[in-house]
Amino acid sequence: MKKLLAECFGTFCLVFAGTGAIVINDVSGGTVTHVGVAITFGLIVMSMIYAVGDISGAHLNPAVTIAFFVAKRLDGKEILPYLGAQLVGAFLASGVLKFLFPEHGNLGATLPAGTAWQSFVLEVILTGILMYVILSVSDGTKEKGITAAIAIGGVVGLEAMFAGPITGASMNPARSMGPAVMSGHLEHLWVYLTAPVLGATLAVIGCRCTRETGCCGGLSEEQANS
Secondary structure, X not given: OHHHHHHHHHHHHHHHHHHHHHHHHHHOOOOOHHHHHHHHHHHHHHHHHHHHOOOOOOOOOHHXXXXXXXXXXXXXXXXXXXXXXXXXHHHHXXXXXXXXXXXXXXXXXXXXXXXXXXXXXXXXXXHHHHHXXXXXXXXOOEOOOHHHHHHHHHHHHHHHHHHHHHHOOOOOHHHHHHHHHHHOOOOOHHHHHHHHHHHHHHHHHHHHHHOOHHHOOOOOHHHHHO
């Protein structure tokens, strides 16, 4: 239960701060700026890894949870509870933003600026890069420590910085689903539900091809004995 509460809280903070920065930037006439939004996403991810990384692993992202399972770092029975906790956190965050800013049209939902397939390919690549970094700096299913927090938060901020204007740089089905459902913008949601999962799964394969087997596959000794 502590793990699930930590995932719910961490995902709530991610969606509330990240999409909240988008909403406030819109209603304030661009005060936050695109760069500010990207930095907000990177910093909140970094902060949550510090805060709950030692409790739940700070996945905060269904694609990351699924990829950890594919990499044999996560027991299958934990997948659905983790996904449920992440989605609850995302919906709660978007619900609070809708209450605070009822006049806002999309609540920071991720919407393609070009074609849906352009954003799909970009999201696959973006999430693949992110997941490769996560697998490389995490221990088992846990993202914890100075190196992990800075590396993962840095990649999130970097990718949001350059790809955000085209795809929204979601890399996270929960982050996209919360504002999309709450605002009613479901027309391109399929892109942000499928592409991150595909990209994260491909990252597991890439990690196995380029790093030692123990890095990207197999339960840790502690998990195997639990």
